[in-house]
Structure formats: C-alpha cells, structure tokens
Amino acid sequence: MGQSYDIIVVGGSAGALDALVAMVPHLPGSLRAAIVVVVHMGSTAESNLATILARNGPLPASHANDGEAIRQGHIYVARPDRHLIVSDGKLHLTEGPRENRHRPAIDPLFRSAAESHSDRVIGVLLSGALDDGVSGLAMIKRAGGIAIVQDPADALVSSIPKHAVAQVAVDHVVTSGGLGPLLTRLVQPRSGPATSDAPRSGLDNAVKMNFGDVGTNKEGQHVMYSCPDCGGVLVETESGEVLRYTCHEGHILSAESLLAAKAEMLEAALWEALRTLDERTQLSERFAAHARSRGQTVMQGHFQRRADESRERAEIVRRVLKGGTNYGREGV
Structure with a gap:
C-alpha cells in the first residue's frame, strides 16, 4: 500500500x-x-x-x-x-x-x-x-x-x-x-508505491521560503505601492495564478488583503479630512463673527467665504463616507 x-x-x-x-x-x-x-x-x-x-x-x-x-x-x-x-x-x-x-x-x-x-x-x-x-x-x-x-x-x-x-x-x-x-x-492508505518523506523537488521559492529570511527576499518586481503595516516598498511575486506582496520587513499580503488595507487607510484619511474641514469651518465662522463685532466688513467676508468653502467640501466628504460604500473591503 x-x-x-x-x-x-x-x-x-x-x-x-x-x-x-x-x-x-x-x-x-x-x-x-x-x-x-x-x-x-x-x-x-x-x-x-x-x-x-x-x-x-x-x-x-x-x-x-x-x-x-x-x-x-x-x-x-x-x-x-x-x-x-x-x-x-x-x-x-x-x-x-x-x-x-x-x-x-x-x-x-x-x-x-x-x-x-x-x-x-x-x-x-x-x-x-x-x-x-x-x-x-x-x-x-x-x-x-x-x-x-x-x-x-x-x-x-x-x-x-x-x-x-x-x-x-x-x-x-x-x-x-x-x-x-x-x-x-x-486518510485511508493509498494504493501504489510509497512516497518519500522529503519535500518534493521543483517547488517554487515561495513554498520553500523560511520565516527567518522572509524580509530579505529579493525575488519579484518592486511596485509603486507601500506596505500598509510599515510603509515599506512592496515586492510583487506570483505563485501560479496567485499574486503576493512582500515588504522588506517581512509583511506579506495577498491582492485582496492589500486592497482591503488600502480601503481602511482611505476611510481613515477621509474621516481625518472631514474632521479637519469641520474644524476649519468652525474656526472661519468664529473669525468672521469676531470681525463683524468690530465692524471689519472686509475681513468678515473673507472668513465667511472660507467657512462656506470648507462646509461645502466637508459635505462632499460626508456624503462619500455615509453613502453606503465599504470601499471595496469585501466581507468586512
């Protein structure tokens, strides 16, 4: 057997x-x-x-x-x-x-x-x-x-x-x-000659890759994407039909994991942009009110225009964030 x-x-x-x-x-x-x-x-x-x-x-x-x-x-x-x-x-x-x-x-x-x-x-x-x-x-x-x-x-x-x-x-x-x-x-025993306990020859380097030297892997093509975990440059490799991305520190991501990570980064950036725009609106309105109380009509108009501009941009970001999209994060 x-x-x-x-x-x-x-x-x-x-x-x-x-x-x-x-x-x-x-x-x-x-x-x-x-x-x-x-x-x-x-x-x-x-x-x-x-x-x-x-x-x-x-x-x-x-x-x-x-x-x-x-x-x-x-x-x-x-x-x-x-x-x-x-x-x-x-x-x-x-x-x-x-x-x-x-x-x-x-x-x-x-x-x-x-x-x-x-x-x-x-x-x-x-x-x-x-x-x-x-x-x-x-x-x-x-x-x-x-x-x-x-x-x-x-x-x-x-x-x-x-x-x-x-x-x-x-x-x-x-x-x-x-x-x-x-x-x-x-799991039942197979018919035919027994196989060797040793790893098969001809496996690609991705199979044989040791965990200790993953960060020094030089194979593959450098791409214009950064690692979402550490910011390092990613190297793209292909094993069969599957793409993988590895950074110098050893973080490894599949295509879907990389897309999901970038989606999370995009959402975080949009929330930060919304917070900053809302604060800019509030500050501009405060400065406009201060100028109005002192009869500084020109400065009042200047700050009010900034407030209106920030409010419009914040509304665009808010619609994107609350529009029901998950930014491509499948299953999240």
Missing part, C-alpha cells in the same frame, strides 16, 4: 467555527492523521476553540505548543498572536511578521505543510473574508497534496472559498457536514 495523507491543515476566518463544529463529529477517534487548525483571531483574544472542538467530536484537541511533536489522531489549534507552522514532524510557534494582516495567518501554516509533507498533506479552506490561505492552498496543490474548499453557498462568509475555487484547481468542494466523511475516506 502507498503512503497515506497523514496531516490535515485547516484554515478559516469568520464563520469557520460553525464549519469546524459540523466537521469534527464525523471524524473517527482512530483517525490516522493529525489536524492542524488556524482560525483568525485578535491578538489579545482568549481562544476556546480547542475546548469546543474536543467537546463536539471524538478527537482530543489542544492549543499547539512550540516544539511539540505532531501526533496522529489529535487536533492542534493555533494560539492568539502566533503563527503556527509545521516542520520536521513538530509544531512551531513564531512571532513573525503578520501575513494578510493576521497573526496567526493561514498561509504560513499551509506553506510550511506543503514544504514539510509535500504530497501527504490535505489542505482545507473554510468560511471567511478576503483570501488568506488561497496562496497556501495553491502551494499544497503544487506539492502534490489535496485541496478542499467549503462550498461557498454553505459558508457563512463566502469570500475565502470563492477565491480558492477561482484561483486553485481544488479537488473537492463540499458542505461543512460533508467534510468529516470526506477526510475520513481520504
């Missing part, structure tokens, strides 16, 4: 908890694979995900510890504010730069699994906004692993599944209720 898939990496964001709770009851307690999970969370959040998964299914679940050996039949969950990666049969926690504005992020886990387990890994993307994990899932496919995506129609937030289906040649698109049975079937 050939070698089986012995590690399952799962990633998601908003709505992923529901999918995981629907998945774990259908996994056998004797599952011959480890499951490693990253779900986006705040850096100061307290995560109860491991407790919830252990309570709802037969497999034990716990938060990952740095240097912990990976055991089959166990669910490992990322901790807040730490990337979770797999290497040399162990779990590793890192405070590396945020990816797609998240830590933990899905892509680091998927990328490390593609490198360390090549065609023995199964990648699963669940509900969530934007597209973190899509690049990593593409790398798992390039390494010979299996790519699974929650059906976008079944996801509470469909953005991650939709992007995955559009950009990756996924093997299975299933509902959350179908994930457990599918994974159980896929």
Whole structure:
C-alpha cells in the first residue's frame, strides 16, 4: 500500500467555527492523521476553540505548543498572536511578521505543510473574508497534496472559498457536514508505491521560503505601492495564478488583503479630512463673527467665504463616507 495523507491543515476566518463544529463529529477517534487548525483571531483574544472542538467530536484537541511533536489522531489549534507552522514532524510557534494582516495567518501554516509533507498533506479552506490561505492552498496543490474548499453557498462568509475555487484547481468542494466523511475516506492508505518523506523537488521559492529570511527576499518586481503595516516598498511575486506582496520587513499580503488595507487607510484619511474641514469651518465662522463685532466688513467676508468653502467640501466628504460604500473591503 502507498503512503497515506497523514496531516490535515485547516484554515478559516469568520464563520469557520460553525464549519469546524459540523466537521469534527464525523471524524473517527482512530483517525490516522493529525489536524492542524488556524482560525483568525485578535491578538489579545482568549481562544476556546480547542475546548469546543474536543467537546463536539471524538478527537482530543489542544492549543499547539512550540516544539511539540505532531501526533496522529489529535487536533492542534493555533494560539492568539502566533503563527503556527509545521516542520520536521513538530509544531512551531513564531512571532513573525503578520501575513494578510493576521497573526496567526493561514498561509504560513499551509506553506510550511506543503514544504514539510509535500504530497501527504490535505489542505482545507473554510468560511471567511478576503483570501488568506488561497496562496497556501495553491502551494499544497503544487506539492502534490489535496485541496478542499467549503462550498461557498454553505459558508457563512463566502469570500475565502470563492477565491480558492477561482484561483486553485481544488479537488473537492463540499458542505461543512460533508467534510468529516470526506477526510475520513481520504486518510485511508493509498494504493501504489510509497512516497518519500522529503519535500518534493521543483517547488517554487515561495513554498520553500523560511520565516527567518522572509524580509530579505529579493525575488519579484518592486511596485509603486507601500506596505500598509510599515510603509515599506512592496515586492510583487506570483505563485501560479496567485499574486503576493512582500515588504522588506517581512509583511506579506495577498491582492485582496492589500486592497482591503488600502480601503481602511482611505476611510481613515477621509474621516481625518472631514474632521479637519469641520474644524476649519468652525474656526472661519468664529473669525468672521469676531470681525463683524468690530465692524471689519472686509475681513468678515473673507472668513465667511472660507467657512462656506470648507462646509461645502466637508459635505462632499460626508456624503462619500455615509453613502453606503465599504470601499471595496469585501466581507468586512
């Protein structure tokens, strides 16, 4: 018999908890694979995900510890504010730069699994906004692993599944209720010759990239965009059909994450502009009233014109801010 898939990496964001709770009851307690999970969370959040998964299914679940050996039949969950990666049969926690504005992020886990387990890994993307994990899932496919995506129609937030289906040649698109049975079937030993434990040759540098030297990556093309996290110059690289942007400090963003970050910056700038225009209006009206009280007609007209001008511009910005647009921030 050939070698089986012995590690399952799962990633998601908003709505992923529901999918995981629907998945774990259908996994056998004797599952011959480890499951490693990253779900986006705040850096100061307290995560109860491991407790919830252990309570709802037969497999034990716990938060990952740095240097912990990976055991089959166990669910490992990322901790807040730490990337979770797999290497040399162990779990590793890192405070590396945020990816797609998240830590933990899905892509680091998927990328490390593609490198360390090549065609023995199964990648699963669940509900969530934007597209973190899509690049990593593409790398798992390039390494010979299996790519699974929650059906976008079944996801509470469909953005991650939709992007995955559009950009990756996924093997299975299933509902959350179908994930457990599918994974159980896929983990069974495969027929044919066993594969090597070593990483496959021919993987692109994005798969092999170590976390320690991410900031010194010289490949790709410098672009006229700045990193939303630190302001550094971004380098654009392409892995398959997926574009990624990396700055010198090591922040990594997908196309959708970069667009969302720029949208947030635009909204913040517009609110700042509105506040400044409102203050300019109030100051100009105060100066106009002061000039009027002293009979300074010319100065009164000068300041009143400035007040009217600022008020008109503020109204334009206010209409933009309150016009119902989300500035392209899909799923936010």
